[in-house]
Each structure stands twice: as structure tokens, then as C-alpha cells.
Amino acid sequence: MTSKERLMTAFRRKMADHVPVCPDISVMVPAKLTGHPFYELFLDGRPHNGWTSATYSEAYVRAVKHFGIDGWYIYGGLKEIRPEGAPEFVDTAVMDTSEGKLVKRKCVTSLGELTEEEMYFADEPPWRDKKPIKNLKEDFDRFKLWMGQGPWKWAKNFEDKERIGDLGVYVGMIPVFQDWWFHYRHGGFEQCFMDFREEPRFMDEVHEFWLDWALTYVSAMVEAKADEIMLGGSSASLSISSPTVFRKYELPFIKQAARICRQGGVISHLHICGRSWELVQIVADETDVDVMEPMEEPPGGNVDIAEAKRRVGSKLCIKGNINTFDFMMNATPQQVEEKCKKLIDDAGADGGFVLSTGDQCGRDTPHANLFKMVEVAKTYGKY
Numbered sequence: 001m002t003s004k005e006r007l008m009t010a011f012r013r014k015m016a017d018h019v020p021v022c023p024d025i026s027v028m029v030p031a032k033l034t035g036h037p038f039y040e041l042f043l044d045g046r047p048h049n050g051w052t053s054a055t056y057s058e059a060y061v062r063a064v065k066h067f068g069i070d071g072w073y074i075y076g077g078l079k080e081i082r083p084e085g086a087p088e089f090v091d092t093a094v095m096d097t098s099e100g101k102l103v104k105r106k107c108v109t110s111l112g113e114l115t116e117e118e119m120y121f122a123d124e125p126p127w128r129d130k131k132p133i134k135n136l137k138e139d140f141d142r143f144k145l146w147m148g149q150g151p152w153k154w155a156k157n158f159e160d161k162e163r164i165g166d167l168g169v170y171v172g173m174i175p176v177f178q179d180w181w182f183h184y185r186h187g188g189f190e191q192c193f194m195d196f197r198e199e200p201r202f203m204d205e206v207h208e209f210w211l212d213w214a215l216t217y218v219s220a221m222v223e224a225k226a227d228e229i230m231l232g233g234s235s236a237s238l239s240i241s242s243p244t245v246f247r248k249y250e251l252p253f254i255k256q257a258a259r260i261c262r263q264g265g266v267i268s269h270l271h272i273c274g275r276s277w278e279l280v281q282i283v284a285d286e287t288d289v290d291v292m293e294p295m296e297e298p299p300g301g302n303v304d305i306a307e308a309k310r311r312v313g314s315k316l317c318i319k320g321n322i323n324t325f326d327f328m329m330n331a332t333p334q335q336v337e338e339k340c341k342k343l344i345d346d347a348g349a350d351g352g353f354v355l356s357t358g359d360q361c362g363r364d365t366p367h368a369n370l371f372k373m374v375e376v377a378k379t380y381g382k383y
Helices: 003-011 028-034 039-041 052-068 136-147 177-184 188-198 202-223 243-263 277-286 305-312 324-330 333-347 366-381
Strands: 073-078 089-095 100-109 112-121 127-130 168-177 228-232 267-271 290-291 317-322 353-357
Touching: 003 073, 003 168, 003 177, 003 267, 003 353, 028 052, 039 052, 039 100, 039 112, 052 073, 052 112, 052 366, 100 136, 100 290, 136 202, 168 177, 168 202, 177 188, 177 202, 177 243, 188 202, 188 243, 202 228, 202 243, 228 243, 243 267, 243 277, 243 333, 277 290, 277 305, 290 353, 305 317, 305 333, 317 324, 333 353, 333 366, 353 366
Parallel strands: 073 168, 168 228, 228 267, 267 290, 290 317, 317 353
Antiparallel strands: 089 100, 100 112, 112 127
């Protein structure tokens, strides 16, 4: 089997030739592997329609080959067909600092300016210090002029789909509402939750606007035949949010998006890291989602993968769930081997399991531990 075939078989809750192995190395490990400052990868000036950059996405594919993992290419997207004269963010300054490069951007709309600042580090992923929506209502009116208010249009095909080829699955990614709002709302999680609490009617309007855009984009990616659609929900984690907020803002979208995917013959995949067990059960019982990950184990999360296999394994493909910020960083390869074998014993029976990590692996994760995951999956994980 190719890596793509292996993952797609598991996503459909069937048995592949062996348990797929797909540790989440998404940003830091591939970037460090290049030997270049991270900002060189992200600020490459090349056309790219997804998040990160064209150069970084190539670095990820090289890392897939280096470690021999089953690839999970989450870096692509469809090119939006923008109306002529639509306002755009443009770089106004790129400043060298002791930590890397600070990029300042501005978008001029008919209602005024939006500004943002993003720090690109030499050895860490980028971080947006100042986000566009600072004054809630005034800036959101400007923001809608940048986003457009429909009908939104995208290209019919993914331009970079062959970059991963049979080395893995090509993922069309879209954020859930809390992730999207956190990405653009200045003030961090605290401000986002204050918005939900203090401006519920206005935030209902914001959510309705986003939902229209998000479902339109999901439909476009399904029509373009991504291998799967990933609903990115890190900010929906119960480590920071609540089941009440999840049911109000996320569940309606997840239901509709998963239904669109199923009708179009495309896999739907939900990412919620941190504490997620209550949400795992809601998703399994109330939606058509096909895959859920990373079902993070304690201390970062609260999912017991053996219980998850018993409770939701007939409904969801399970991808996970080795702790990254402690275990993968500090364990010996022998300890990683024992952990992987236990996970395969607990969740690998009859397929529908992808051996992975409980979120992104840290920059300095020992390569021997990643190689050991691959070795165990290919040997002990044979069906």
C-alpha cells in the first residue's frame, strides 16, 4: 500500500497492511530539519494558497521522506477568486529584531484601515502580536470588506496537490469558529470569551457571517476533491473553552460540514487537542465526522484511548495520542516502543486507528523517537 492508501483505509475504519503512522510534526520538526532560520521558510515570497508557505510545505514533504511516516499534508488550499479592487493586506515594513523579523501589514478599506503585526522567529513558529480586529464593531465592519460578503468563489483545483502525491493525504483545512475568531481578534483567548459573554447578539451576527463563508469554502474544497477536509479546532479544546460554547458555536458547523463531506464522498476530520473526551463523545453521537484526533492523553488531555476505542471506535477513526511536550521529548526509544505497542493493542484491532501524537511534536523532539514510532507501526502493527 502507498501511504495515501494506508491512511485512507484507516480513515474509513478498515484494516490496511499495517497501522498507519503519522506523528504530528506539522511545523517545528520539518523547519529545524532544513537547517535554515524559520523566518526564511515562511517569508519566501512565493505564491501559496494555504497556511505556512510553499517553501515550508516542501520542507514538510522532505521530512515525511526522511522519517518514513505516512504524510498528512495540511498546508494547501484553494486560490480565492477575489473581486477586482478588493482591499488587501500589504506589508508596510519588515524589521530585523534580535529574535527574527517583525512584519507589519495594513489593509485600507472604504471604512478605514486594519493593521496587524506578526513576528517571524529564527527557531519558533510565527506569532501574530497585533491582530486586525481591535475595536470590535468598527473593525469587524472593515474586516467584512476585506473578507467579502459573498458569493465567495475559489479556483476549481488545488495547485499543490501533487506535492504530497502518494506519500500521504492532501488535506483541505478550515478553522472552526473559535479558531477563526482567535486568529483575527486582538486580545487573545480572554478577549474572545469576553466577546461571547458581553456581546452575545453581535457575536451571533459574526458567527452567522463566518458560518456562511466556512460552509461555502468546505463545499468548494469537497468539489475540488481534497482527500479529506480537516476542521481545525484547537481553540475549541476544553482546556480553554466549554461544552456550552462548543454546542453553540461549533457543533452546528461540524454537523453541516461533515454532512457536505459525506454527500461529496470526502472524509471529514476533526482536530481538537487538549481536554476533549466529552467532545469526542458528542461528535461521535451527533455528527457524521469520520476521523477525530489527537485524543490527547493526560496530562495535556483526558482521553484514554482504549476507552475511546470501545466507546466510539465503531463511529470514528481514532488518530493519536502520545504526549508530545514531555514523553516524546524525554522518553527513550525503548519507552516509545512500549508506548506504541500498547496503543496498537488498545486501539488497533480491526483497523480505524492511526498511530500518532497528542498534538504537534516539539522542535527538539529526538529523531530516534520518531523513527521508533515508524518501526513499531511497520512491524508490530502489521495486520
